[in-house]
Amino acid sequence: MNLVEELKNKIDTSNLWDKNIILERNEYLKVKGSIDTHLYFITTGSLKIFFEDEFEEQIIRLGYQNNFIAALDSFISEKPSDLYIQALKKTEVKRIKKSSFIQMIQSNTENLMLWYQIMGQLIYQQIEREKDILTYSPKKRYERVLKRSPQLFQEIPNKHIASYLRMTPETLSRLKKY
């Protein structure tokens, strides 16, 4: 069992989910300007997290089945976030309030250690993402992400992966053929 599964099971066991949400394709879970301190677990479907920059969307994260997602800036700071979270297809998520989550994490050392390990993984992934973005060659960006997250390419439509990788869908299609 990986760390994320372990965390999900702990929330299941403690009955801490406060809501089940079903989103239709293109429906928003969260829009710009709102505070969102929930943590979500994707049961089925997929979502993108993005912000708007000069009317263009910049995807910062893609989530699919069995991923946790959050508007992490708002989750941490408890201030309004400029992030949108939108369903890419019909999607079902479970929701837990930050307060319930933090209480669970802090309730014993085992939980605190688990969350601490997951945060370490998250920091690592964010550094790798920063390297991805700053890598000039589209081919290298594609290869880095394919190696790290092969499942992404099974779960998410090409056009969103292309945007996440900062290339056109045509370039991504070409790279996938090699």
Next chain:
Amino acid sequence: MNLVEELKNKIDTSNLWDKNIILERNEYLKVKGSIDTHLYFITTGSLKIFFEDEFEEQIIRLGYQNNFIAALDSFISEKPSDLYIQALKKTEVKRIKKSSFIQMIQSNTENLMLWYQIMGQLIYQQIEREKDILTYSPKKRYERVLKRSPQLFQEIPNKHIASYLRMTPETLSRLKKY
């Protein structure tokens, strides 16, 4: 006292620094391909963390007095990192081994909570950094970082800040005049 100071004081009190390192200007603390699982605290001076992409350096972090720095990818994964850490001027750092650090953090709940809060801050900063990089307008990138880290502009020479902000030193000088 902020969280970082608190952490530094704990390491001081427990006498866990294993080495004091003095670097001359341009000297490397770490080069590509090596494993580095130390955590460093900058006593004086400043450093840049970068990787090489097609022979151009991509700065991912700038550190100055009273900052902790690390080759975070290697620190977390314990694998070789493609990061360089280089002094921008004469710099003095204290070093602690990951094993000593982790032992300290895990020795009691107060320490674990402190580190957990610092990791939260780090994750938040990384998201802001990702938004910075993906923001198209150099002016907006400059304003975002100025607002978040005004001290950076006192401590680090222009040309390195410009590289960190993905603009030419000339563009940065022009933006600073407004």
